[in-house]
Amino acid sequence: MKIERAEVIVTSPNRNFVTLKLTTDDGLTGLGDATVNGRELAVVSYLTDHVVPLLLGLDAHRIEDTWQFLYRSAYWRRGPITMAAIAAVDMALWDLKGKAAGLPVYQFLGGASRSGMMAYGHASGKELPELFDSIREHQELGYRSIRVQPGVPGLKAIYGVASNTGLAGNEGVRYDHEPAQRGVMPMLEDWDTRAYLRHVPTVFEAIRAEFGAELPLLHDGHHRMTPLQAAAFGRSLEPYDLFWLEDCTPAENQEALRLVRQHTTTPLAIGEVFNTIWDFQALIKEQLIDYVRAASTHFGGISPLKKVMDYAAQYQIKSGCHGPTDISPVGFAAQLHVGLAIHNFGIQEYMQHGARTNATFEQSMTFVDGFLHPGERPGLGVELDVDEAGKYPYVTAYLPYNRLADGTVHDW
Ligand code: GCO
Ligand code: MG
Numbered sequence: 001m002k003i004e005r006a007e008v009i010v011t012s013p014n015r016n017f018v019t020l021k022l023t024t025d026d027g028l029t030g031l032g033d034a035t036v037n038g039r040e041l042a043v044v045s046y047l048t049d050h051v052v053p054l055l056l057g058l059d060a061h062r063i064e065d066t067w068q069f070l071y072r073s074a075y076w077r078r079g080p081i082t083m084a085a086i087a088a089v090d091m092a093l094w095d096l097k098g099k100a101a102g103l104p105v106y107q108f109l110g111g112a113s114r115s116g117m118m119a120y121g122h123a124s125g126k127e128l129p130e131l132f133d134s135i136r137e138h139q140e141l142g143y144r145s146i147r148v149q150p151g152v153p154g155l156k157a158i159y160g161v162a163s164n165t166g167l168a169g170n171e172g173v174r175y176d177h178e179p180a181q182r183g184v185m186p187m188l189e190d191w192d193t194r195a196y197l198r199h200v201p202t203v204f205e206a207i208r209a210e211f212g213a214e215l216p217l218l219h220d221g222h223h224r225m226t227p228l229q230a231a232a233f234g235r236s237l238e239p240y241d242l243f244w245l246e247d248c249t250p251a252e253n254q255e256a257l258r259l260v261r262q263h264t265t266t267p268l269a270i271g272e273v274f275n276t277i278w279d280f281q282a283l284i285k286e287q288l289i290d291y292v293r294a295a296s297t298h299f300g301g302i303s304p305l306k307k308v309m310d311y312a313a314q315y316q317i318k319s320g321c322h323g324p325t326d327i328s329p330v331g332f333a334a335q336l337h338v339g340l341a342i343h344n345f346g347i348q349e350y351m352q353h354g355a356r357t358n359a360t361f362e363q364s365m366t367f368v369d370g371f372l373h374p375g376e377r378p379g380l381g382v383e384l385d386v387d388e389a390g391k392y393p394y395v396t397a398y399l400p401y402n403r404l405a406d407g408t409v410h411d412w
Contacts, residue, residue, distance in 0.1 A: 002025045109338060146217060201236045204237060234266035292312050
């Protein structure tokens with residue numbers, strides 16, 4: 001099974017996606033996701049100019065060897081662009097292996113450890129009534145766990161709080177234009193950490209009063225707090241029993257988590273912007289987090305994702321893979337196969353793709369009663385309709401950013 005053709009396909013059905021398609025000499029095709037939100041074309045160049053020429057003629061069964069070759073031979077290690085490109089190759093090779101053997105990828109990772117994976121959806125709203133409606137909409141869709149992002153009095157626009165209402169609004173693609181906005185400049189939002197820290201606990205108090213003690217609730221702090229603020233925030237949320245508090249501090253400084261951890265028992269999740277196991281080294285070894293947020297697409301693919309989850313398992317740390325709409329259906333399927341197989345699965349983020357995206361990427365994945373399953377189709381279980389993809393050329397789109405009242409750029 002030799003790699004005969006490698007194509008990089010860019011499509012923007014509801015948002016931009018970069019997909020690698022490998023074809024072997026026996027006519028099998030494998031897909032990999034290489035989407036880096038807002039920097040898509042950099043990965044296209046990395047793949048087209050520097051990876052595709054190296055792949056032709058390689059034995060498609062040698063997944064680990066190909067991964068090591070691409071990682072080590074480049075000399076320049078890590079980084080989101082490099083690791084997304086390697087991820088696409090890794091996923092496509094797993095897809096091919098599955099198709100060649102007639103087995104879904106999870107069977108190669110140890111087989112199923114469960115019958116389905118609990119997913120969480122994103123509820124948001126500027127005011128409480130809108131937020132409660134959004135939580136109910138998600139429950140009606142089957143979600144049993146909910147991430148909550150409220151508005152903050154005095155702030156106009158906050159990342160993670162959808163501006164349009166109704167899941168079915170905008171052709172069922174409410175999530176797809178949020179957070180990345182189509183346009184040549186990132187959108188400017190405002191931020192005030194003290195107002196946020198005062199307000200959010202009151203929102204969780206109201207949610208518990210309305211929805212009861214049982215519903216698992218999550219919250220994303222989006223790297224905006226200092227260690228001291230995060231410690232105090234985690235403590236102020238303890239009465240509301242969160243499933244997790246995500247990205248409380250900018251975690252490139254892993255030491256910050258030691259301080260946060262000493263002060264709060266609110267579970268912590270980190271790692272959607274990480275791209276190698278090394279980024280998690282201290283966080284896992286010192287048990288500074290409870291959930292690993294890595295995504296197959298930004299972490300070098302299925303092979304390293306399985307490795308980091310196995311490492312985390314030794315410390316009772318669980319998976320909580322990043323699953324926004326900027327992970328394509330291919331990347332999403334890849335991590336569902338890992339999640340089904342590993343023993344330490346925790347939860348899977350699941351924002352739903354828009355209708356055009358689902359028509360472009362045909363998927364075997366299912367979401368029933370709040371539980372995800374990758375399906376039984378050989379390989380990853382995703383096929384790309386190239387004609388459909390060709391209808392939607394790349395559109396410039398950027399994530400937003402924010403500034404404080406005095407104009408200083410802040411973490412968002
Ligand atoms: C999440 C995230 C996303 C990211 C986005 C960036 O927890 O789902 O924080 O909203 O910001 O995927 O591209
Ligand atoms: Mg996040």
